[in-house]
Amino acid sequence: xxxxxxxxxxxxxxxxxxxxxxxxxxxxxxxxxxxxxxxxxxxxxxxxxxxxxxxxxxxxxxxxxxxxxxxxxxxxxxxxxxxxxxxxxxxxxxxxxxxxxxxxxxxxxxxxxxxxxxxxxxxxxxxxxxxxxxxxxxxxxxxxxxxxxxxxxxxxxxxxxxxxxxxxxxxxxxxxxxxxxxxxxxxxxxxxxxxxxxxxxxxxxxxxxxxxxxxxxxxxxxxxxxxxxxxxxxxxxxxxxxxxxxxxxxxxxxxxxxxxxxxxxxxxxxxxxxxxxxxxxxxxxxxxxxxxxxxxxxxxxxxxxxxxxxxxxxxxxxxxxxxxxxxxxxxxxxxxxxxxxxxxxxxxxxx
Amino acid sequence: xxxxxxxxxxxxxxxxxxxxxxxxxxxxxxxxxxxxxxxxxxxxxxxxxxxxxxxxxxxxxxxxxxxxxxxxxxxxxxxxxxxxxxxxxxxxxxxxxxxxxxxxxxxxxxxxxxxxxxxxxxxxxxxxxxxxxxxxxxxxxxxxxxxxxxxxxxxxxxxxxxxxxxxxxxxxxxxxxxxxxxxxxxxxxxxxxxxxxxxxxxxxxxxxxxxxxxxxxxxxxxxxxxxxxxxxxxxxxxxxxxxxxxxxxxxxxxxxxxxxxxxxxxxxxxxxxxxxxxxxxxxxxxxxxxxxxxxxxxxxxxxxxxxxxxxxxxxxxxxxxxxxxxxxxxxxxxxxxxxxxxxxxxxxxxx
Numbered sequence: 001x002x003x004x005x006x007x008x009x010x011x012x013x014x015x016x017x018x019x020x021x022x023x024x025x026x027x028x029x030x031x032x033x034x035x036x037x038x039x040x041x042x043x044x045x046x047x048x049x050x051x052x053x054x055x056x057x058x059x060x061x062x063x064x065x066x067x068x069x070x071x072x073x074x075x076x077x078x079x080x081x082x083x084x085x086x087x088x089x090x091x092x093x094x095x096x097x098x099x100x101x102x103x104x105x106x107x108x109x110x111x112x113x114x115x116x117x118x119x120x121x122x123x124x125x126x127x128x129x130x131x132x133x134x135x136x137x138x139x140x141x142x143x144x145x146x147x148x149x150x151x152x153x154x155x156x157x158x159x160x161x162x163x164x165x166x167x168x169x170x171x172x173x174x175x176x177x178x179x180x181x182x183x184x185x186x187x188x189x190x191x192x193x194x195x196x197x198x199x200x201x202x203x204x205x206x207x208x209x210x211x212x213x214x215x216x217x218x219x220x221x222x223x224x225x226x227x228x229x230x231x232x233x234x235x236x237x238x239x240x241x242x243x244x245x246x247x248x249x250x251x252x253x254x255x256x257x258x259x260x261x262x263x264x265x266x267x268x269x270x271x272x273x274x275x276x277x278x279x280x281x282x283x284x285x286x287x288x289x290x291x292x293x294x295x296x297x298x299x300x301x302x303x304x305x306x307x308x309x310x311x312x313x314x315x316x317x318x319x320x321x322x323x324x325x326x327x328x329x330x331x332x333x334x335x336x337x338x339x340x341x342x343x344x345x346x347x348x349x350x351x
Numbered sequence: 352x353x354x355x356x357x358x359x360x361x362x363x364x365x366x367x368x369x370x371x372x373x374x375x376x377x378x379x380x381x382x383x384x385x386x387x388x389x390x391x392x393x394x395x396x397x398x399x400x401x402x403x404x405x406x407x408x409x410x411x412x413x414x415x416x417x418x419x420x421x422x423x424x425x426x427x428x429x430x431x432x433x434x435x436x437x438x439x440x441x442x443x444x445x446x447x448x449x450x451x452x453x454x455x456x457x458x459x460x461x462x463x464x465x466x467x468x469x470x471x472x473x474x475x476x477x478x479x480x481x482x483x484x485x486x487x488x489x490x491x492x493x494x495x496x497x498x499x500x501x502x503x504x505x506x507x508x509x510x511x512x513x514x515x516x517x518x519x520x521x522x523x524x525x526x527x528x529x530x531x532x533x534x535x536x537x538x539x540x541x542x543x544x545x546x547x548x549x550x551x552x553x554x555x556x557x558x559x560x561x562x563x564x565x566x567x568x569x570x571x572x573x574x575x576x577x578x579x580x581x582x583x584x585x586x587x588x589x590x591x592x593x594x595x596x597x598x599x600x601x602x603x604x605x606x607x608x609x610x611x612x613x614x615x616x617x618x619x620x621x622x623x624x625x626x627x628x629x630x631x632x633x634x635x636x637x638x639x640x641x642x643x644x645x646x647x648x649x650x651x652x653x654x655x656x657x658x659x660x661x662x663x664x665x666x667x668x669x670x671x672x673x674x675x676x677x678x679x680x681x682x683x684x685x686x687x688x689x690x691x692x693x694x695x696x697x698x699x700x701x702x
Binding site: 037038041043044045047050052055058059060061064065070071078083099100104109111112128133135136139142143145152156158159161163164165192195196 | 388389390391392394395396397398401403406409410411412415416418419420421422425427429434450451452455456460462463466479484485486487488489490491493494496497499503504506507508509510511512513514515516542543545546547548549550554
């Protein structure tokens with residue numbers, strides 16, 4: 001009895017220790033990461049990809065030459081590498097109508113995932129998708145129509161998400177301006193989100209989006225890259241892996257607009273751990289519920305094919321109220337911690 | 352005789368000490384700034400300005416709503432504040448066909464002025480002009496023409512600078528692909544410059560450029576801001592000062608495309624020290640020689656009106672070979688040091 005009690009107590013202590021190490025280090029890590037200055041070994045920016053084209057429609061203004069060479073389809077990358085960096089790097093790819101700014105500062109002025117991940121020791125790479133933000137668009141088709149050389153139907157497909165439609169797409173509530181009970185987006189600071197939205201040229205870009213081969217090149221360069229995508233860009237890391245799995249140490253797709261087809265070639269997706277992450281109130285969204293379902297089917301099929309894929313709903317992990325913009329939600333660092341724990345557990349550095 | 356010799360020697364020693372302090376601290380400061388990690392007290396991003404508009408032409412794709420509210424004309428600002436920051440902040444405003452990336456990393460991968468200024472202790476703010484980079488454009492006019500609602504003449508004036516025309520504008524040489532003897536741009540890495548060029552919508556934006564009131568708001572918020580502009584943006588700090596001189600502690604206009612008129616209201620430009628800085632080979636450029644001349648006239652007139660303005664050609668300071676893209680030239684940190692010395696000497700914190 002005494003021995004059994006002793007053993008039971010020992011097991012309890014081990015279990016308790018395990019439970020504490022599962023939770024406690026996270027808060028400890030966060031406090032350590034948040035205290036004191038940010039110490040950067042290296043920072044900077046560069047572009048990946050792109051190609052030169054000749055155009056005779058660079059300008060309709062006499063002040064600027066109409067003919068010449070321009071570079072298009074390249075992807076902007078800004079990076080920060082902390083001192084004593086971990087061997088796994090994180091690359092963040094924003095979604096529709098947004099830029100890399102998405103990850104920098106929240107609309108209500110809190111720390112974004114960019115700085116937080118660096119503070120947690122990860123070399124962090126933030127991209128602007130090809131044709132967005134600091135990555136050039138090709139405006140030749142606009143000037144060609146303006147000059148009367150081609151018809152208006154040849155104009156690029158560019159669109160902007162209104163505040164009202166983004167409200168529903170981002171799942172702040174069932175419809176503008178209603179909110180879901182307990183939702184975590186800092187609604188009072190919404191004006192600062194609307195300021196960061198930009199028009200989207202992706203429907204005028206080649207297929208796959210030029211960001212996809214650029215991400216593949218970037219991962220090969222970085223060697224051990226976790227590609228963290230959001231929304232519209234959700235599919236890009238998968239498409240990059242289909243080009244070449246080299247360098248892609250893991251994929252974290254946050255509320256992807258699209259997962260790979262469950263009936264397609266799943267071989268590339270068995271080569272790295274995959275996390276598909278959704279927030280709260282997904283079932284109440286006619287936009288997101290079917291996407292969640294399709295991603296579930298993909299994850300099941302990838303695992304049947306020998307993969308290590310996982311689909312997680314944050315509420316099932318005890319994290320509630322997250323919108324589509326979880327990197328800016330009030331509890332954005334709780335979500336970041338959860339993702340970092342997943343990476344820590346699942347992504348391994350190739351020996 | 353001995354007294355005179357002694358006095359002459361004393362004067363020589365004073366002169367020598369003066370000459371050494373004019374140069375030596377700069378290299379010492381640079382070595383100290385460049386060694387070790389970059390230590391950041393605070394970093395992040397936000398937008399200044401912008402306003403909401405209603406549009407029925409946000410999309411021609413059925414997938415996205417055509418009608419709703421969008422925010423336009425805001426200006427993106429990324430900032431880094433070092434530990435033990437100086438009380439004077441620097442705001443950098445890029446020129447035509449470029450974005451804030453201009454200041455980050457040189458095409459051949461060296462440190463840009465953004466990081467260097469932070470390492471030298473200055474809170475540094477990098478903007479993307481309104482309608483450029485991460486600052487949204489309004490694409491309603493494009494969709495209106497595409498939908499057949501308005502005529503092609505109503506399309507926005509957008510232009511892109513070709514490699515060939517940028518070569519001459521940036522004064523890499525008299526014409527593409529010739530170079531000026533001894534010029535400092537890293538020509539072998541030109542592809543990385545072409546990647547960072549983007550189309551320019553400024554001809555379609557309101558006058559003054561919305562970046563101007565945004566810069567005024569930013570300076571008022573920052574309290575002691577030196578506005579450092581380049582090329583197309585050269586005039587913006589002056590236009591911001593004409594709105595309100597509050598917060599503008601100094602203006603550094605690097606090869607401005609335009610200086611204020613010498614015959615206009617010069618009162619705002621007597622309130623702060625002003626530096627207009629040009630590189631080398633300016634007289635050999637039909638584009639830049641007349642602009643230099645007009646800036647000389649402005650500086651003389653501003654000083655006649657009681658101002659403290661200065662026009663400097665780098666070769667006159669013993670710094671040779673600089674192109675229009677001096678922030679990316681091989682000797683970019685020599686130019687940065689010269690500017691920081693000027694700021695240190697001329698810009699004072701209001702007591």
